[in-house]
Amino acid sequence: MPTLIKINGFKFFFYSNEHEPKHIHVLKGEEFAKINLANLEVVFSSFKNKDLAFVLEVLKEHKDEFISAWERYFND
Template sequence: MPTLLNLNGFKFFFYANEHEPMHIHISKGDEYAKIELATLKVARNTFKPKDLKQALDLTQTHRQTFLEAWNEYFSKR
């Protein structure tokens, strides 16, 4: 499970056996979200609204890095 970023208590990661569409998993404590990288669509969420907004903002800020990491990781398989 490659971890891409730990910031403000949020952990951004993907699993080694991922599938399309490209997405990022985010956890903070017991809360969790799955966000599609192309559209920032929330596919799953247990975050409180404030935490989800922060997770989305961080995903948008780091989206290019996440996309590059996804492409690099899965191109080696």
């Protein structure tokens, strides 16, 4: 399970056996989200709105970096 970044207790990662479309999982405590990277569409989230807004801001800032990490991991 490659972890891409940990910030303010949020862990951004993908699983080693992932599938398209490119997406990121985010975990904090018992809360969880799955978000597509191409358009930042929230597939699932149990986060409160405030936390989800934070997660989406982090994803906006690191989107290109996360896509590159996905492509390196799955295409190498």
